[in-house]
Amino acid sequence: xxxxxxxxxxxxxxxxxRRLAPQVRAAQILDAALAEFSEHxxxxxxxxxxxxxxxxxxxxxxxxxxxxxxxxxxxxxxxxAPPEWQDMPxxxxxxxxxxxxxxLVDRLYxxxxxxxxxxxxxxLLAAERGRVKDLVELWEHNVVRPNMxxxxxxxxxxxxxxxxxxxxxxxxxxxxxxxxxxALLTQMILGRDPSVGLERMRExxxxxxxxxxxxxxYLAQAK
Amino acid sequence: xxxxxxxxxxxxxxxxxRRLAPQVRAAQILDAALAEFSEHxxxxxxxxxxxxxxxxxxxxxxxxxxxxxxxxxxxxxxxxAPPEWQDMPxxxxxxxxxxxxxxLVDRLYxxxxxxxxxxxxxxLLAAERGRVKDLVELWEHNVVRPNMxxxxxxxxxxxxxxxxxxxxxxxxxxxxxxxxxxALLTQMILGRDPSVGLERMRExxxxxxxxxxxxxxYLAQAK
Amino acid sequence: xxxxxxxxxxxxxxxxxRRLAPQVRAAQILDAALAEFSEHxxxxxxxxxxxxxxxxxxxxxxxxxxxxxxxxxxxxxxxxAPPEWQDMPxxxxxxxxxxxxxxLVDRLYxxxxxxxxxxxxxxLLAAERGRVKDLVELWEHNVVRPNMxxxxxxxxxxxxxxxxxxxxxxxxxxxxxxxxxxALLTQMILGRDPSVGLERMRExxxxxxxxxxxxxxYLAQAK
Amino acid sequence: xxxxxxxxxxxxxxxxxRRLAPQVRAAQILDAALAEFSEHxxxxxxxxxxxxxxxxxxxxxxxxxxxxxxxxxxxxxxxxAPPEWQDMPxxxxxxxxxxxxxxLVDRLYxxxxxxxxxxxxxxLLAAERGRVKDLVELWEHNVVRPNMxxxxxxxxxxxxxxxxxxxxxxxxxxxxxxxxxxALLTQMILGRDPSVGLERMRExxxxxxxxxxxxxxYLAQAK
DNA sequence: TATGAATGAGGCTTCATTCAT
DNA sequence: AATGAATGAAGCCTCATTCAT
Numbered sequence: 037x038x039x040x041x042x043x044x045x046x047x048x049x050x051x052x053x054r055r056l057a058p059q060v061r062a063a064q065i066l067d068a069a070l071a072e073f074s075e076h077x078x079x080x081x082x083x084x085x086x087x088x089x090x091x092x093x094x095x096x097x098x099x100x101x102x103x104x105x106x107x108x109x110x111x112x113x114x115x116x117a118p119p120e121w122q123d124m125p126x127x128x129x130x131x132x133x134x135x136x137x138x139x140l141v142d143r144l145y146x147x148x149x150x151x152x153x154x155x156x157x158x159x160l161l162a163a164e165r166g167r168v169k170d171l172v173e174l175w176e177h178n179v180v181r182p183n184m185x186x187x188x189x190x191x192x193x194x195x196x197x198x199x200x201x202x203x204x205x206x207x208x209x210x211x212x213x214x215x216x217x218x219a220l221l222t223q224m225i226l227g228r229d230p231s232v233g234l235e236r237m238r239e240x241x242x243x244x245x246x247x248x249x250x251x252x253x254y255l256a257q258a259k
Numbered sequence: 260x261x262x263x264x265x266x267x268x269x270x271x272x273x274x275x276x277r278r279l280a281p282q283v284r285a286a287q288i289l290d291a292a293l294a295e296f297s298e299h300x301x302x303x304x305x306x307x308x309x310x311x312x313x314x315x316x317x318x319x320x321x322x323x324x325x326x327x328x329x330x331x332x333x334x335x336x337x338x339x340a341p342p343e344w345q346d347m348p349x350x351x352x353x354x355x356x357x358x359x360x361x362x363l364v365d366r367l368y369x370x371x372x373x374x375x376x377x378x379x380x381x382x383l384l385a386a387e388r389g390r391v392k393d394l395v396e397l398w399e400h401n402v403v404r405p406n407m408x409x410x411x412x413x414x415x416x417x418x419x420x421x422x423x424x425x426x427x428x429x430x431x432x433x434x435x436x437x438x439x440x441x442a443l444l445t446q447m448i449l450g451r452d453p454s455v456g457l458e459r460m461r462e463x464x465x466x467x468x469x470x471x472x473x474x475x476x477y478l479a480q481a482k
Numbered sequence: 483x484x485x486x487x488x489x490x491x492x493x494x495x496x497x498x499x500r501r502l503a504p505q506v507r508a509a510q511i512l513d514a515a516l517a518e519f520s521e522h523x524x525x526x527x528x529x530x531x532x533x534x535x536x537x538x539x540x541x542x543x544x545x546x547x548x549x550x551x552x553x554x555x556x557x558x559x560x561x562x563a564p565p566e567w568q569d570m571p572x573x574x575x576x577x578x579x580x581x582x583x584x585x586l587v588d589r590l591y592x593x594x595x596x597x598x599x600x601x602x603x604x605x606l607l608a609a610e611r612g613r614v615k616d617l618v619e620l621w622e623h624n625v626v627r628p629n630m631x632x633x634x635x636x637x638x639x640x641x642x643x644x645x646x647x648x649x650x651x652x653x654x655x656x657x658x659x660x661x662x663x664x665a666l667l668t669q670m671i672l673g674r675d676p677s678v679g680l681e682r683m684r685e686x687x688x689x690x691x692x693x694x695x696x697x698x699x700y701l702a703q704a705k
Numbered sequence: 706x707x708x709x710x711x712x713x714x715x716x717x718x719x720x721x722x723r724r725l726a727p728q729v730r731a732a733q734i735l736d737a738a739l740a741e742f743s744e745h746x747x748x749x750x751x752x753x754x755x756x757x758x759x760x761x762x763x764x765x766x767x768x769x770x771x772x773x774x775x776x777x778x779x780x781x782x783x784x785x786a787p788p789e790w791q792d793m794p795x796x797x798x799x800x801x802x803x804x805x806x807x808x809l810v811d812r813l814y815x816x817x818x819x820x821x822x823x824x825x826x827x828x829l830l831a832a833e834r835g836r837v838k839d840l841v842e843l844w845e846h847n848v849v850r851p852n853m854x855x856x857x858x859x860x861x862x863x864x865x866x867x868x869x870x871x872x873x874x875x876x877x878x879x880x881x882x883x884x885x886x887x888a889l890l891t892q893m894i895l896g897r898d899p900s901v902g903l904e905r906m907r908e909x910x911x912x913x914x915x916x917x918x919x920x921x922x923y924l925a926q927a928k
Numbered sequence: 929t930a931t932g933a934a935t936g937a938g939g940c941t942t943c944a945t946t947c948a949t
Numbered sequence: 950a951a952t953g954a955a956t957g958a959a960g961c962c963t964c965a966t967t968c969a970t
Contacts, residue, residue, distance in 0.1 A: 045449045055929060077386055079302030083963060095967085096930050104965065161448040163386030169450065176449060201481045203470060206462035210455060216436035219475055221444045224385040226399060227392065232433060241429040244471070247426060251474035278954055305939060318942080327940070403955050480929055501933055501969055523832055525748030528960060541963080542934050550961070608893040609746055609832030615896065622895060647927045649916060654909040656901060660883035667890045670831040673838065673844060678879060686877035690917070693872060697920035704870045727950085751943060764946085765951050773944065 062100050064090040064215045066114055069107050074156035078108060078164045091252055105167075115157040116175045127190055129197055133253065136194050137245035141238055149223075149234065159224045184209055195249065196259075203248040215241045285323045287313040289337055292330050297379035301331060301387045328390070335391055338380040339398045342370050342406075350413055352420055356476065359417050360468035363410075364461060367439045372446075372457065382447045407432055418472065426471040438464040508546045510536040512560055515553050520602035524554055524610045551613070558614055561603040562621045565593050571637055575643055579699065582640050586633075587684060590662045595669075595680065605670045612703035631656055641695065649694040661687045731769050733759040734782055738776050743785055743825035747777060747833045774836075781837055784826040785844045794858055798866055802922065805863050806914035809856075813885045818892075818903065828893045855880055864918065872917040884910045 056064070068089035072081040083104060087094045101107045128135050150155050161172060188209040195202055205211045219237055222230040230237065247254045279287075291312035295304040306327060310317045324330045351358050371377050384395060411432040418425055428434045442460055445453040453460065470477045502510070514535035518527040529550060533540045547553045574581050594600050607618060634655040641648055651657045663685055668676040678684065693700045725733070741750040752773060753887045756763045770776045794898035795803050817823050830841060857878040864871055874880045891899040899906065899907055 204466040214441035217444050218437040221440050241460040243427040255946050316956050526944050605831050650912040660887040663890050664883040664886040667886050673834050689873040762952050
């Protein structure tokens with residue numbers, strides 16, 4: 037009988053061997069599935085691939101998931117969980133436009149481009165859209181739209197607080213995200229960073245926001 | 260009992276029947292393959308699906324393509340052929356910034372969002388990237404980059420011709436394309452137009468370019 | 483309606499059912515393959531034939547062999563293993579020529595003609611030579627030639643021990659084997675014993691050797 | 706309308722091109738079929754292989770043979786036609802045993818080993834025995850046995866004419882053929898001459914016959 | 929829980945044969 | 950006579966899933 041104190045899941049076990057705690061095993065399986073699905077796609081990934089990837093036998097998977105489809109759905113449920121937009125640094129509302137723009141871009145990069153699972157999951161969603169239409173709609177409605185609305189509010193607050201002219205990006209905050217989406221799409225298709233270079237894209241992105249949020253400052257400096 | 264009148268050979272047979280010219284048949288097969296691949300993905304599409312879709316027997320496909328992979332490659336070769344950036348209306352260099360911006364956005368939408376094959380092909384590229392890495396690299400190098408360079412020149416010409424302040428988008432013309440990429444990615448994943456609506460995205464995109472290319476005019480109007 | 487008495491687990495199941503030890507199953511498969519290949523040839527034998535022959539499903543074969551070709555090679559490896567020339571009765575070096583000749587012929591018949599697998603394997607080798615050239619060369623070098631050399635030594639020992647005139651068959655021991663090869667070839671092509679009859683061929687073979695090894699005795703007796 | 710004088714079939718046409726005389730084409734097809742069948746076996750040879758080998762298209766074959774099986778049967782009918790044992794040099798009945806033995810061996814080699822089609826046909830017979838049992842039986846009865854009987858008569862005549870002791874090979878003339886069968890079998894399986902070398906086998910064969918037909922002379926010489 | 933032999937459905941590909949040209 | 954696109958029936962092999970161990 038195990039101690040009432042949960043035994044530490046021992047996340048750093050040398051290699052997943054026999055009889056791990058079910059949650060640990062399940063997580064390992066999902067990790068393996070994400071890697072394999074994103075490498076070969078859902079249909080071209082075999083249960084053996086996944087099993088081998090996490091040091092299990094084919095049959096062993098069925099002790100944790102009832103089918104390949106179930107693995108896929110569990111995987112997306114985990115990957116599409118709303119990001120922790122909360123535990124990010126507070127928006128520097130007092131700071132200048134440049135700092136605000138950089139903060140915004142940093143948030144977007146941290147949440148979308150610097151998490152490898154993000155590109156991989158997006159590729160999966162694109163490839164297997166037919167298989168998970170409902171889940172995607174749910175995600176769009178519960179995660180994507182609220183985040184976009186929140187972004188709009190942030191922009192509005194900044195503009196109002198600093199008495200700036202209201203740019204189109206305040207009404208259409210998705211425009212703020214577009215450059216990151218562009219980078220994501222490129223990575224999805226090229227499988228590598230865009231030729232321009234992520235760092236340069238990031239700087240361009242910041243500059244873009246500055247020009248849009250405070251064109252007067254930009255014109256003054258450009259003189 | 261057949262009519263004594265010999266039945267007319269039925270010159271207008273309902274569908275392409277036996278013994279079409281090879282190029283015609285091959286094109287039909289690629290059309291069918293594009294439709295099926297984009298609906299189910301490469302691995303989940305069967306040769307039977309493709310054959311049925313173009314009114315051929317499964318084995319008949321092999322008179323034109325040696326394998327499913329070969330169909331896939333031929334399909335991408337055809338889909339990734341450089342677009343006819345040439346036969347588009349000439350850029351209205353004399354016109355104002357608004358007309359120029361609209362012209363740009365129209366071009367991008369016509370070339371990328373309003374051709375159904377474009378979204379479908381991009382989704383295929385993302386899903387089956389591993390299968391066609393080389394082809395994708397070639398396309399990026401021979402088609403994507405030159406187009407981006409050309410876009411940069413157009414922007415530079417406009418700014419120079421009208422004596423405008425040089426925005427970041429002149430140096431980083433990919434920023435001009437980002438909103439379209441954003442829409443593309445959304446379509447790839449949602450399988451439908453973004454919630455915002457394509458028309459509104461288009462207008463926002465035009466406004467964005469106007470603000471960036473001629474901030475003075477924007478500020479004057481916003482006053 | 484099942485008997486209330488639990489049906490005995492039927493320890494003597496009619497045929498090897500589920501989950502045999504891999505080596506046992508593999509041997510069964512090779513047995514089945516030998517029978518089927520020799521009946522129809524390699525190309526005309528289907529995996530279903532083999533599977534049915536050993537009470538397995540088609541797919542089950544692939545748990546033990548990766549392909550039809552691999553079954554074929556494993557089969558030949560097993561069939562071409564060097565025979566146990568060792569555990570045969572010792573050569574009667576003291577006995578007379580007649581006994582020696584009969585002993586030789588018995589050995590050859592036992593090793594080549596009275597093992598059904600031998601004819602079958604030879605026919606396979608002839609039919610599918612292109613598929614297994616290397617294996618055949620190895621076999622010729624490692625099995626056939628050493629045996630022929632050993633045969634030469636036996637003949638030499640007999641002749642020397644009994645002070646007989648040295649026949650050409652001492653220098654060319656393959657001549658001793660020729661009648662058996664003749665019978666083998668006939669069986670390979672006719673699929674049955676030669677018209678002359680194996681028993682008569684055997685006796686003729688013994689007589690031939692006697693005439694050659696001890697012509698003096700033969701002449702004396704023939705007088 | 707062709708001249709009543711048969712146009713010379715032009716056996717040395719550069720390459721079988723369109724519209725040859727049917728018999729010429731048919732012969733070409735059989736030649737091609739023999740080569741391909743013997744290289745890959747019946748089942749593994751495709752109609753395309755045969756067609757390509759004789760410069761025809763797949764469909765073209767069907768203008769001359771109704772099916773693959775029909776080609777196979779026509780091929781064997783041609784290959785198993787009785788050899789021209791007649792037009793060989795007359796047996797040197799007056800000559801000595803050595804000359805007679807050499808003559809015999811020469812006949813056997815000329816008829817069986819030095820005709821490449823012979824080995825090839827035998828291999829086909831062994832491989833596809835099930836397909837042509839009846840034909841093989843007919844051949845054995847009408848060609849093989851009569852030849853063996855004739856061989857027996859030749860041996861008897863020689864022995865009687867020279868007053869030699871009657872060896873077992875007079876009663877069992879198939880023993881005379883065995884060394885050649887041995888060589889044939891080796892070639893069928895190795896696809897090349899035996900390691901011993903055909904020339905040496907031939908000389909051994911001659912010596913063997915001399916020892917058997919005239920042991921007295923052999924003993925005298927060996928003294 | 930875990931293993932891996934076994935199943936059975938289904939996919940890709942081949943190929944003898946047909947037939948419009 | 951000849952061509953080659955087309956058909957349709959197999960055949961090899963894969964793989965999700967089951968189950969005895």
